[in-house]
Amino acid sequence: MIWETLRLALQAILRNALRSFLTVLGVVIGVGAVIAMVTIGNGTTAKVESEISALGTNLLFLRPGQGFGPTRSDAPDFTSRDVAAIQEQIGGLLAVAPVVSAAATAIYGNENWNTTVTGTTNAFLVARDWTLTEGRSFLEGELRSGKAVCLIGQTVRQELFGRADPLGARIRLKNVSCEVIGLLEAKGQSSFGQDQDDTVIMPIRAVQRRLIGDTDIPSIYLSAQDGVDTAKVKRDVTLLMRERRHISAREDDDFQVRDMAEIVQTMTATTTVLTGLLGAVAAVSLLVGGIGIMNIMLVSVTERTREIGIRLAIGAQERQVLLQFLVEAVVLSLFGGLIGIALGLGLAGLASGLLGVPFVLEPGIVALAFAFSAAVGVGFGFFPARRAARLDPIEALRHE
Amino acid sequence: MAGAAPQPSPLIELRQVTRTYGRGSAEVRALDGVDLAIAAGEFVAIMGPSGSGKSTAMNILGCLDTPSRGAYLFKGVEVGSLTRDQRALLRRHFIGFVFQGFNLLARTSALENVELPLIYRGAPLGERRALALEALAKVGLQGRELHQPSELSGGQQQRVAIARAIVTRPDVVLADEPTGNLDTARSREIMELLAELNRRDGITIVMVTHEQEMAAYAGRIVRFLDGRIESDGPEKEAAQ
Ligand SMILES: Nc1ncnc2c1ncn2[C@@H]1O[C@H](COP(=O)(O)OP(=O)(O)OP(=O)(O)O)[C@@H](O)[C@H]1O
Numbered sequence: 191m192i193w194e195t196l197r198l199a200l201q202a203i204l205r206n207a208l209r210s211f212l213t214v215l216g217v218v219i220g221v222g223a224v225i226a227m228v229t230i231g232n233g234t235t236a237k238v239e240s241e242i243s244a245l246g247t248n249l250l251f252l253r254p255g256q257g258f259g260p261t262r263s264d265a266p267d268f269t270s271r272d273v274a275a276i277q278e279q280i281g282g283l284l285a286v287a288p289v290v291s292a293a294a295t296a297i298y299g300n301e302n303w304n305t306t307v308t309g310t311t312n313a314f315l316v317a318r319d320w321t322l323t324e325g326r327s328f329l330e331g332e333l334r335s336g337k338a339v340c341l342i343g344q345t346v347r348q349e350l351f352g353r354a355d356p357l358g359a360r361i362r363l364k365n366v367s368c369e370v371i372g373l374l375e376a377k378g379q380s381s382f383g384q385d386q387d388d389t390v391i392m393p394i395r396a397v398q399r400r401l402i403g404d405t406d407i408p409s410i411y412l413s414a415q416d417g418v419d420t421a422k423v424k425r426d427v428t429l430l431m432r433e434r435r436h437i438s439a440r441e442d443d444d445f446q447v448r449d450m451a452e453i454v455q456t457m458t459a460t461t462t463v464l465t466g467l468l469g470a471v472a473a474v475s476l477l478v479g480g481i482g483i484m485n486i487m488l489v490s491v492t493e494r495t496r497e498i499g500i501r502l503a504i505g506a507q508e509r510q511v512l513l514q515f516l517v518e519a520v521v522l523s524l525f526g527g528l529i530g531i532a533l534g535l536g537l538a539g540l541a542s543g544l545l546g547v548p549f550v551l552e553p554g555i556v557a558l559a560f561a562f563s564a565a566v567g568v569g570f571g572f573f574p575a576r577r578a579a580r581l582d583p584i585e586a587l588r589h590e
Numbered sequence: 591m592a593g594a595a596p597q598p599s600p601l602i603e604l605r606q607v608t609r610t611y612g613r614g615s616a617e618v619r620a621l622d623g624v625d626l627a628i629a630a631g632e633f634v635a636i637m638g639p640s641g642s643g644k645s646t647a648m649n650i651l652g653c654l655d656t657p658s659r660g661a662y663l664f665k666g667v668e669v670g671s672l673t674r675d676q677r678a679l680l681r682r683h684f685i686g687f688v689f690q691g692f693n694l695l696a697r698t699s700a701l702e703n704v705e706l707p708l709i710y711r712g713a714p715l716g717e718r719r720a721l722a723l724e725a726l727a728k729v730g731l732q733g734r735e736l737h738q739p740s741e742l743s744g745g746q747q748q749r750v751a752i753a754r755a756i757v758t759r760p761d762v763v764l765a766d767e768p769t770g771n772l773d774t775a776r777s778r779e780i781m782e783l784l785a786e787l788n789r790r791d792g793i794t795i796v797m798v799t800h801e802q803e804m805a806a807y808a809g810r811i812v813r814f815l816d817g818r819i820e821s822d823g824p825e826k827e828a829a830q
């Protein structure tokens with residue numbers, strides 16, 4: 191019986207193939223939009239995640255204030271004594287790197303280039319898992335005295351030196367003449383869209399004294415040893431900093447310790463909001479699609495009134511007629527769903543090629559879209575089907 | 591009949607059946623206190639002028655409709671008290687219909703049209719095919735099984751409809767003006783077929799017709815007038 195019903199439904203749909211297709215266009219667009227957006231969204235998220243975790247999942251950031259992003263707060267920066275305290279008192283750390291940064295124009299010969307100068311220690315390279323392709327990192331003495339030496343990123347090298355060897359050359363940053371002692375390996379673009387290779391790294395004291403003029407430390411990078419629970423490190427650092435910054439038990443932290451997981455969350459939150467919005471658009475078009483299906487099913491019931499009369503006369507029960515039309519509506523909208531899924535995946539594949547994000551197929555969302563289009567069929571097919579089932583056979587047989 | 595030995599209850603029995611349409615001053619009495627009993631194996635023709643209630647009576651006999659007042663007993667069961675679905679089951683198992691306008695499913699082969707009632711009985715495909723082919727053979731349509739209604743003549747279409755009506759081996763076939771759309775020669779063929787089904791297979795047949803010649807094939811003629819039975823008797827008497 192169910193096979194008969196399915197066969198009947200397919201027959202009825204194929205008999206009016208073009209009309210059937212136009213009917214399900216709404217469902218096609220709705221499902222297609224959801225599949226495409228979710229797949230592209232997942233790809234973007236996967237890309238961001240992989241880039242951020244490439245930074246090192248053991249990485250923690252310590253910053254004053256509570257906001258996220260580049261906004262400065264009133265909360266005081268850290269000091270070198272804070273860095274020393276963390277190094278001494280927190281266990282399980284691989285590297286603790288104080289970081290200050292300043293924008294500066296780097297000049298070499300006739301070339302100049304606006305870049306960011308980061309003042310830090312060798313621990314920064316450890317924390318960021320950053321190696322040198324040429325030259326060496328800072329010496330203990332250079333760090334202590336704040337000597338004007340620097341490591342440059344690939345972009346800076348390219349802009350200032352072209353093909354020439356930068357090692358040993360002196361570049362000017364503001365009024366500081368600084369010897370290039372090392373060349374950083376290429377890291378490419380960060381997920382925040384910055385060129386990570388567009389950087390100059392100097393000993394922190396050199397940047398503090400010569401470029402900025404104070405000894406504040408606006409952020410500290412911490413890298414936990416492998417196998418160490420970053421959550422515990424975070425708690426320990428928080429306690430230590432609360433104590434050092436004299437925060438009473440009632441007060442909130444005036445600093446933040448963030449790990450990569452949180453940053454990933456913040457980054458992906460945007461994608462989530464966007465996906466949600468597009469989901470709403472898709473829901474509306476599914477609704478419209480459903481109404482389209484309901485409309486065409488009502489037309490179909492009217493057109494086939496006599497057929498329904500015949501079926502009722504020869505002994506079809508109400509639920510059998512109901513089932514027939516319901517199955518037809520469901521098959522119709524499942525068709526729409528399938529076309530939509532194919533369309534959505536196709537679009538996502540195209541977009542992933544264009545945007546350079548991976549194509550992440552999520553079977554769950556495909557299944558959901560499939561189930562959803564079935565639900566649209568049931569929901570919007572029910573009323574026409576019930577109307578068919580409740581026809582009076584005598585009236586229906588007399589129908590022209 | 592008073593004092594006679596207990597008769598087997600008739601296949602079909604209308605008791606003071608009234609069927610009204612509309613309400614109040616607009617009320618139409620399509621049937622007005624009709625008593626009618628038809629035994630298994632009879633071939634009954636129903637005649638009467640237009641609007642006399644013949645189709646209304648057929649609809650009630652076919653369990654498509656129920657009396658407004660009075661009782662309809664089919665195989666001793668009071669049909670008026672059954673639900674829509676229960677009446678559908680009665681039709682499915684005991685009643686075959688033949689209509690004036692054939693009422694075959696368009697764009698569906700003769701074979702599939704005949705199989706249709708068996709689908710609702712849940713018969714498996716093989717059995718369906720066999721029974722449908724047998725029924726089509728019985729109405730003389732061998733070789734036309736795969737034709738669609740549009741590829742068949744009116745007479746052939748009505749044969750398909752008759753095959754569909756008898757494929758479930760029903761107790762009764764109800765035919766409302768089965769020859770109404772056919773010429774005389776074709777009408778005779780259909781009547782021969784119905785008479786043969788009645789004679790050979792013992793299928794009870796109730797048929798509405800306007801033509802005396804067609805009614806003559808039946809053993810009994812019931813005449814309606816204004817919703818009442820005007821006369822009821824063997825073919826010869828009624829024909830006068
Ligand atoms: N659905 C309906 N609503 C209102 N009145 C109806 C309905 N069906 C039948 N009638 C009325 O009931 C009466 C009997 O109709 P019926 O169809 O039974 O006549 P009939 O004997 O079959 O006529 P014909 O020979 O023309 O087919 C007529 O007066 C008709 O107008």
Ligand SMILES: [Mg+2]
Binds near residue numbers: 644645646
């Ligand atoms: Mg009539």
